[in-house]
Amino acid sequence: MKIGPHLHRIGNDIVAAYLIDTEEGVTVIDAGMPGHWRDLQRELAAMGRTTADVRGIVLTHGDSDHVGFAERLRKEAGVPVYVHAADADRAKGGDKPKASGGSMKLGAALGFFGYALRKGGLRTHYLTEVREVQDGDVLPLPGSPAVISMPGHSPGSIAVHVPVADAVCVGDALTTRHVLTGREGPQPAPFTDAPDEALDSLARLAGIEASWVLPGHGTPWRVAPGEVEEHVRSGVQ
Numbered sequence: 001m002k003i004g005p006h007l008h009r010i011g012n013d014i015v016a017a018y019l020i021d022t023e024e025g026v027t028v029i030d031a032g033m034p035g036h037w038r039d040l041q042r043e044l045a046a047m048g049r050t051t052a053d054v055r056g057i058v059l060t061h062g063d064s065d066h067v068g069f070a071e072r073l074r075k076e077a078g079v080p081v082y083v084h085a086a087d088a089d090r091a092k093g094g095d096k097p098k099a100s101g102g103s104m105k106l107g108a109a110l111g112f113f114g115y116a117l118r119k120g121g122l123r124t125h126y127l128t129e130v131r132e133v134q135d136g137d138v139l140p141l142p143g144s145p146a147v148i149s150m151p152g153h154s155p156g157s158i159a160v161h162v163p164v165a166d167a168v169c170v171g172d173a174l175t176t177r178h179v180l181t182g183r184e185g186p187q188p189a190p191f192t193d194a195p196d197e198a199l200d201s202l203a204r205l206a207g208i209e210a211s212w213v214l215p216g217h218g219t220p221w222r223v224a225p226g227e228v229e230e231h232v233r234s235g236v237q
Helices: 036-046 070-077 085-091 106-118 195-205 225-234
Strands: 002-004 007-011 016-022 025-029 054-058 081-084 131-133 146-149 158-162 167-171 175-177 184-187 212-215
Touching: 002 212, 007 036, 016 036, 016 212, 025 158, 054 070, 070 081, 081 085, 085 131, 146 195, 184 225, 195 225
Parallel strands: 025 054, 054 081, 081 131, 167 212
Antiparallel strands: 002 007, 007 016, 016 025, 146 158, 158 167, 175 184
16 A cells, blocks of 8 residues: 555554665565565555565564564565664564553454464564664665664664655554554554553654654554654553
8 A cells, every 4th residue: 555655555554564665676664474475565566566676674673473574585585684683583583571462352352363363473484684773773775764763662672764755664662553452543552561661762753754653553643753752641541
């Protein structure tokens, strides 16, 4: 789905990933679940592109519903995968804390787990090789994505600012649709390692110039990044 110039989304409000399309090629931000491979192929075809045009994948963090097809694209097309150093082991299938999902509504939770099942969420293909990034890095990829450290959901959670797309991809630094309750609107994401730290990290979006804030779960949000922290904190229950 095309969101705006240079900006596309695959998946849906349950799990999403983003494509940055420029003359230099395509940057993929997050890789959903393994079954999103077909969504990727369809969207690339609609853009007049193929996997040969993908120059790199940037992961906002190393959780299984974000690493999805990354290893397949790395192995089959030689596409490098970038992840924050603090989440490199997580993206390779290393141990991670058992964070709470919080409250749950049966219908929404079944919808999430059913979707995950259909998209191959039970057969995670973790990375075997990554390129580690740090806060402030501007990556040599189409759109010149810039790394903003957003620890909390995981130690190496990042936001990815892409000026050419007028967007910042925030992964699970926040959500606009809670996958376990179905509640809509900006709010903290479930399964967060350090919830207080995650909320504090939202302040790091202040000063970013963009019209779109793009979560890994939920509707794309048209808002000034500097307003994000206030909105999310006001939704904390």
